[in-house]
Amino acid sequence: MDKLDVSYFMKTKSQANDFSTRLSKIIAHLYETDFNLEKELLDEFGIQKKDKIMTLLRTNEVNIDKVDVLKVFLLKMQDTIAHLPVLDITIAFEPKEKTLQDMTEWFIMNIKRQMLLNITLNTDIIGGAQLGFNGKYFDASIKPAFEKALKETEHPQ
């Protein structure tokens, strides 16, 4: 199986955790006699995500009648989610779903991989973003420029 693209299902770290928990519940029901995959998916994720997961299963040629194969695939999904890189990002506004979608797409387009966003809200940074990734920190917010301007106003040269 190729690398799975799970970007549709989650943008943030908390969404990823929730998704993975729900997958665990489904995996736990796999060997029950009256197990019905579509019903389980519908109950846990809603119709749109259920359809997307079914498409993903088909694309990856997973035989949904074979419980063992299905289990391997779901575990792989969980593993993929667990290994997604996490970007700590501080922004100055409440992001809408579209903003999250745009950011996720930007990473896939520009970095060529999906990133889970661990978002913190702080209006003090005014605009832009402060980023933390793999132990590194990058301040691309308006705050440093504003503080510089403020200092220059206080002590004009």
Place this chain on the structure above:
Amino acid sequence: MLPDTFFQVMSITADLVLFLFVGHYMYRLYNKEKEIEKREKKIDTEYHQVVDDALTKERRILEDATNEAEQIIADTQFVSEGSKNEVDQALEDMKADIRKEVSAMAQSYRGKYQDSLVALTNESLQGFKAVSTELQESLQKQVAEFHKTMLPNLEKELDEYKQSRMKETDQTIRKIVQKVSQEFLNKSLSIDDHQKLLVDALEKAKREGFFE
């Protein structure tokens, strides 16, 4: 016929004798009664005489006693009046003497008291002057000491405190200005502006090689 006459004579004789006896007895009884009356009269007369004598004597005794008592009372009143006048006079004299003596004593005490008061006042005044001088000297010494040692330190500390407070105030004002400005700028940006700035930030991070 004889016996009847006899009996008749006998009966008349007996009646006669009985009549005589009763008459004699009645006569004696009458005499006795007369005698008793006489004796009663005599006793009564004697009794009245004794009573009259006693009354006369009593009256005389009472009269004598009354006279004597009146005499005594008259004498006593005379003596009492005299004594009263004498006592009154003596009391008046005593009163005058005492008044005179008290007045003299009061005069004497007043003089002594005034003298003592003046002496005490002078003594207290001198003591107070001494204490006051001592206090003044001590105070001058302390003021001089304060000017010499504590005042410069105090001025220095005050200056430092002022500087520190000014710095704190500046910092507080700066923080307020910064916070308000940040809030204002943040609110003045639209969602599109924020999104654009966010993409710019990601682009900049990419350019800096942050994601590698």
